[in-house]
Amino acid sequence: VLSLYKDDYGFYGYENAAGDVVIDADFDTATGFSNGLATVTSGGKTGTVSTSGVINWTQTETYKVATVKPRNDIEEDSSFGKFIKEYREALDERDEAYIKSHTHPNVKISFGGHSGWDGLVDYWSLDDGSEAFYKMMSTTLKYGAVDSSGGQGNAFMAPYVFTDFPEDYDAFTYSVVVGSGVNIRTRPSTESEIVTTSTYEVLKVLEAEKDGWVKVQLPDGTRAYIYGTYLWSPIGYRAEFTKVDNTWLLQFFVKGD
Numbered sequence: 001v002l003s004l005y006k007d008d009y010g011f012y013g014y015e016n017a018a019g020d021v022v023i024d025a026d027f028d029t030a031t032g033f034s035n036g037l038a039t040v041t042s043g044g045k046t047g048t049v050s051t052s053g054v055i056n057w058t059q060t061e062t063y064k065v066a067t068v069k070p071r072n073d074i075e076e077d078s079s080f081g082k083f084i085k086e087y088r089e090a091l092d093e094r095d096e097a098y099i100k101s102h103t104h105p106n107v108k109i110s111f112g113g114h115s116g117w118d119g120l121v122d123y124w125s126l127d128d129g130s131e132a133f134y135k136m137m138s139t140t141l142k143y144g145a146v147d148s149s150g151g152q153g154n155a156f157m158a159p160y161v162f163t164d165f166p167e168d169y170d171a172f173t174y175s176v177v178v179g180s181g182v183n184i185r186t187r188p189s190t191e192s193e194i195v196t197t198s199t200y201e202v203l204k205v206l207e208a209e210k211d212g213w214v215k216v217q218l219p220d221g222t223r224a225y226i227y228g229t230y231l232w233s234p235i236g237y238r239a240e241f242t243k244v245d246n247t248w249l250l251q252f253f254v255k256g257d
Contacts, residue, residue, distance in 0.1 A: 002051055004030055009187050012040070014049075023053045028223065043206065043223025060221040066169065066202040068176045071160040072144025080145075080156055080241070083248040088141060091134045096126065104244070108252035120253075137253065140237050143178060154243040155251075165234035169202055171257065175214075175233045177201045182230045188213035195224045203231070 002014040002022055013025030014033075027040040030049075037048045044061030074081050083102075090098035100117055108115050114123040124133035146163045149155035157163050161176045180199045185192045188211060196218070207215040209228040216226055237255045241248050 002033055004032065014038070014051075022051075023049060043217045044204070044221035045223075057221075061217070062221050063169075063204065063219050065219045066166050067200045068161060068164050068166070068202060069200050070143060070178075071146055071164055073147040073156065074144050078153065079243070080153065080248060084141065084145070084156075084241075087248075088138065091138045091141075094131065094134055099250075102241075102247065102249055104242075104249040104251050107250050108254060110254055111256050136237055137239065140239050140253075143232075145241075148240060149242075155240060157238060157240045159232065159238065161232045161234050161236070162238040166202065171234040173204055174202050175205050175216075175231045175236075177203060177226070177230055178232045179230045182226060184216070184218070184224045184226050186224060188215070188225045192225075195222060198226070205231075205233075 002016060004012055005015045005021070005025065006012055007025035009025070011025040012027045012030035013021060014023040014030075015021050027042050027049075030040045031038045033051060036051055040047060040049050040055070045057045046059040047055055047057035049055045074084060076085075086098070087102060089095075103117055103120065105117070106115055107117070107120060109119045109123045114120070120133070121127055124130060126133060141158050143159040143161070145156040145158035146160050147153060147155070148157040148163065159178075161178065165171060165176065177198045177200055181197045182199070184195045184198055186195055187193075201219075203226070204217040205214060206217055206223065212228050213225045214228045214231050215223065216231075217223055233255075235255060235257045237253065239253045240251045242251050243249075
């Protein structure tokens with residue numbers, strides 16, 4: 001008689017009465033055996049497993065492969081190019097005065113009512129010495145920015161994931177790999193086996209980030225893990241800068257929808 005066990009990563013497998021592992025812990029959910037079969041799930045797959053460990057996947061949830069390649073419309077010698085270089089330096093130096101001078105008086109910071117410079121200070125706890133704003137904005141600008149002014153060059157949005165995410169994917173469910181050849185692993189550990197690598201792919205998120213790792217489902221239904229810094233949600237943080245009276249100002253810096 002086999003019974004369920006759960007490993008350190010939260011996956012289910014089966015062991016015998018002596019406590020010996022008979023079927024490795026590879027399932028998100030699992031039932032006990034009935035007539036020699038148990039029902040198991042893994043990522044987007046549902047099936048049965050026999051007491052001898054033979055798996056029969058009877059249903060697999062798949063989705064179309066899609067990529068969102070990086071796009072950066074910033075020209076180094078342009079007005080915005082020169083500004084954003086200074087702005088990023090100000091972020092590195094934690095130059096609050098410079099950041100404030102390039103923040104719109106009515107800047108939107110959240111969908112919960114935070115706006116204006118005081119709203120930014122409160123939301124990001126700048127008065128308490130928090131560096132979270134500087135770090136997150138630096139990360140948001142890491143991938144460049146896209147001209148959001150219809151080619152006029154007076155408004156830019158960062159990052160490209162928000163502007164270029166394909167409309168036929170649910171923005172609340174899918175995210176984009178922001179890297180080339182990123183390792184996708186069987187477990188949330190750099191010591192685990194590499195399932196595949198991903199380059200700018202759209203991936204389905206199964207669980208929110210935990211200990212730096214995100215559980216995802218690949219297009220073929222396989223469940224795996226990617227390190228969170230390589231995954232960006234289309235409704236994650238995004239920033240827009242516009243030129244007002246010859247000065248570049250932050251118009252909004254928000255996440256969510």
